[in-house]
Amino acid sequence: MNVRSVLAGIEPHFMPAAPALRPAVLRVATGLYTARYLGRRVKMFSRIHRGDASMFAPVGPCRILKQPLPPRMADALVWAEVAANAAYTAGLGYRVTGPLHAALLTWTLSYRNSWSMVFHNDNNLVLHTAVLGAAPAADALSLDALLRSGTLVPRRYGWQYGLPATVMSAVTACTYLVSGVAKVSGPMGWKWASGGGLRSQVAADGLRKELLGSHAAALGLKLYERKGLFTLLAVGALVIELAAPLALANRRLGQAFAVAAFGMHWGIHAVMGIRFRYNQSGVMYLCFFPVGRTLQKGYPLPHCNASGKVNSLPHLQTSVSRSSLPH
Amino acid sequence: MTTEEQTKLAALAVSAALLAAVLAPVRQHFRENLRDGFPLSCYPMFNAERQKHGFVTHLVGYEADGTRRILHYSYLGTGGLNQVRRQLRRLALAGRGGELALEVADAVASRSRKADAAVVRVDVVTGRYDYAQFFSGNRTPKSEVVHGSAEVLRDPQARALRAGLVEMDRSK
Numbered sequence: 001m002n003v004r005s006v007l008a009g010i011e012p013h014f015m016p017a018a019p020a021l022r023p024a025v026l027r028v029a030t031g032l033y034t035a036r037y038l039g040r041r042v043k044m045f046s047r048i049h050r051g052d053a054s055m056f057a058p059v060g061p062c063r064i065l066k067q068p069l070p071p072r073m074a075d076a077l078v079w080a081e082v083a084a085n086a087a088y089t090a091g092l093g094y095r096v097t098g099p100l101h102a103a104l105l106t107w108t109l110s111y112r113n114s115w116s117m118v119f120h121n122d123n124n125l126v127l128h129t130a131v132l133g134a135a136p137a138a139d140a141l142s143l144d145a146l147l148r149s150g151t152l153v154p155r156r157y158g159w160q161y162g163l164p165a166t167v168m169s170a171v172t173a174c175t176y177l178v179s180g181v182a183k184v185s186g187p188m189g190w191k192w193a194s195g196g197g198l199r200s201q202v203a204a205d206g207l208r209k210e211l212l213g214s215h216a217a218a219l220g221l222k223l224y225e226r227k228g229l230f231t232l233l234a235v236g237a238l239v240i241e242l243a244a245p246l247a248l249a250n251r252r253l254g255q256a257f258a259v260a261a262f263g264m265h266w267g268i269h270a271v272m273g274i275r276f277r278y279n280q281s282g283v284m285y286l287c288f289f290p291v292g293r294t295l296q297k298g299y300p301l302p303h304c305n306a307s308g309k310v311n312s313l314p315h316l317q318t319s320v321s322r323s324s325l326p327h
Numbered sequence: 328m329t330t331e332e333q334t335k336l337a338a339l340a341v342s343a344a345l346l347a348a349v350l351a352p353v354r355q356h357f358r359e360n361l362r363d364g365f366p367l368s369c370y371p372m373f374n375a376e377r378q379k380h381g382f383v384t385h386l387v388g389y390e391a392d393g394t395r396r397i398l399h400y401s402y403l404g405t406g407g408l409n410q411v412r413r414q415l416r417r418l419a420l421a422g423r424g425g426e427l428a429l430e431v432a433d434a435v436a437s438r439s440r441k442a443d444a445a446v447v448r449v450d451v452v453t454g455r456y457d458y459a460q461f462f463s464g465n466r467t468p469k470s471e472v473v474h475g476s477a478e479v480l481r482d483p484q485a486r487a488l489r490a491g492l493v494e495m496d497r498s499k
Binding site: 003004007010011044047048054106109115116118122134159163166174186203207211212214 | 328332335336338339341342345346349350352353356357363364365366367368369370371372373374375376377378379381383385386397398399400401404405406407408409410411412413414417418421454456458461462466
C-alpha cells in the first residue's frame, strides 16, 4: 500500500472537496461569537490584569512568563486581539490576520485563565479558531474574496475547504472523550455512572454558589434527592462523552452527537447553573453541519485561476453550481 | 508524489498532531500530581473525590445583634465567582485572611449596599458543610475556621487612618 492509495482512501471522508463557503461560514460564526464574548469582557480582563500578582499561575503559552505582564501591556494585547478578530471575521488580510487572531486569542484567554482558575469552556473556542486560522477560511464571505474575485461566494472547491470542519469535529469529539475518561479514571471509576459523583458535584457547586453570595440552580436543588434521575443523567453524560469519537464515523452520527451534547450543556445549565457559553451558543457544533455539497470521489474539480475564478470544468463545460453537483 | 499530495499529507500530519495534543492530557489522570492546562485540559474537576460534605472558604458579615449574613464574593474582586473563590481560598490558606477581611470590610463600608448596611464585622472563614443538611435548609456549618476578621468602619477618615496604620505595620 503506497501513500497515494492511503490518501485516496482517506480523502473522501476526512478531506472531501468542498466549497470555499464551508470554512467561511465557520469563520464568520466563530468570529462573531468571539467579538461578543471578548467585547463584553474587556473591562473585566483589565481589572484581572491589575489583580494580586501572587495569584498568577500561568497556563498554556503564558507559562513562558515568570510574573504577570505590566497591566497596560496585557490590556494592549487584548485590544490587539479584538482588532485581529475583526479582521478575521471580515476576512481581511487573512493570511496574516487568520493565524494572528488564533495566536492572540490563545494568548488572551490563556492569560485570563492564568489567575488561579481555568475556564474549560474556552478550550474549544481556542482550538477551533486555531484550526480555522491555519486554514483557507476566507476564500468566501470575506473582503479578501471580494477584492480578489469580485464576489463573496466564488465557486471554489477543494480538499482544503473540506478538511477544517472535519478537524474541528474531531477536536470537539476528543475534548469530550478526555472529559469522559477523567470521570471514569477518578476515585469512583465506573461507579461514576451511578450518579453519585454527579450529584455530589451538583451539591458542591450549589454550596459554593450559595456561600459566595450567588444562587444555586433551583432545579438542581429540587432534584437533589432524586438519586435515580442522577443515575440517568450520569449514564447519558458518559455515553455522549465516551462515544464521542463515533461522531466521526459518519455525518448523521456526528449530527446526533452534536444535538445530544448541545442538549446536555443546556441540561447542565438548568440543573447546575453552569454556563458553557460556546457550547450553548451552538457555534461549537456548526462544524457537524457543514455547509455546501461535497464533490464525490473522481468528480472533476473546477480549475481556478490565480485570482480564484473558475476557468473551466473539463467534463461539465459549465460553471459549477449547486444544481450541477452530485447529490 | 505531486506537490498537492505532499500538501495533503502535511495537512493531515498537522491535524493528527493537533488531535494527539488534545488527547495527551488524559495521561495526567494516571499520575499522582494532576496538572491542568489550557487550552489542552485534563478536566480535573471530574476526577475530584467527592464526599457527603464540602469545605468552602467564604465571607461572612455580622450585624451588631450577631445576625450572620453571607457576603457577595464581588467585594473581593472580579473575574467571576469561581476565580474569586479559588483566589480567596489560596490567600486564606497562605495566612492572609486578616488582610482580606480588611479589604472586604472597607469595600462593604464604601459600597454601602443596602443589604449589607447593618454589617459591623467581616470574617473570612472556611466552613465545613453537610450537603444534605445544607440543602434541606439548615445552613449552619458543621465546623468553621476563621482566617481573619475586621471591623467595618463607616467613617472614611477612620478607614484612611486604619489603612495608614496597616501600611506602617507592613513596612516595619
